[in-house]
Amino acid sequence: MSQRSGRIACPRCGANNFDTVTVCWKCSAPLTGAAQPAPTAPGSVAPAPAQTYAARSAPGSTATSDRAAVWLGLLFPYFGLPVGLVFMMLDDDRKQQLGRTCVLWSCLSLVLHIVFMSAAALGVRELLMAALQGVRGAATRSGGLEGL
Numbered sequence: 114m115s116q117r118s119g120r121i122a123c124p125r126c127g128a129n130n131f132d133t134v135t136v137c138w139k140c141s142a143p144l145t146g147a148a149q150p151a152p153t154a155p156g157s158v159a160p161a162p163a164q165t166y167a168a169r170s171a172p173g174s175t176a177t178s179d180r181a182a183v184w185l186g187l188l189f190p191y192f193g194l195p196v197g198l199v200f201m202m203l204d205d206d207r208k209q210q211l212g213r214t215c216v217l218w219s220c221l222s223l224v225l226h227i228v229f230m231s232a233a234a235l236g237v238r239e240l241l242m243a244a245l246q247g248v249r250g251a252a253t254r255s256g257g258l259e260g261l
Contacts, residue, residue, distance in 0.1 A: 175207070182211050186218025190226060193219035 119132045121144055128139035136143055186193040193215050200212025 178211055179214060182215040183218050186215050186220075187222045190219040190222035194223070 121130050121132050122128070123130055123137040123140060123142055123144065125142040126137060126140045128137055130137055130144060134144065182193075182197070185196065197212045197215030197217075197219055200208050200215065203209060203212070
C-alpha cells in the first residue's frame with residue numbers, strides 16, 4: 114500500500130508536517146519546502162446561484178398520534194411504558210405530552226393485566242390442585258417421588 118508523499122520533515126526537530134503548512138507544528142520553525150497556496154485573482158469566481166429549499170412537510174395529526182399512544186399503552190403495556198418514558202425525556206412539549214399519554218395508558222393496562230391474571234389464576238387453581246393430587250397419587254402408588 115503506497116502512502117501519499119505530501120509530508121515534509123522539519124529541518125530543526127524532524128517532526129512530520131503536511132506539505133501545505135509553512136511552519137512546523139512542533140517547534141514553529143519555518144519550513145523551506147512548504148508549498149505555498151496559489152494566489153487567487155479577486156473577483157474571478159462567479160457567485161453561486163441562490164439556493165432554493167423544498168417546503169417543509171406539514172406535521173402529522175395530533176389526534177392520530179394520541180390514538181397511537183393509547184393503543185400502544187393498552188395493547189403492549191410492557192413496551193408502551195419505556196417508550197412513553199423516553200418520549201417524556203425529550204425537549205419538545207408535544208412529544209412530552211405524547212409520552213405522558215402513553216405512560217398513563219400503559220399503567221392502566223398493567224393494572225388491568227394484573228387483575229385479569231389474578232382472576233384467571235384463581236379460576237384455574239382448582240384444576241391445578243386436582244392435577245397435583247393426581248400426580249401425587251400416581252407417584253405414591255408406583256413408589257416414585259419419595260419426598261412428595
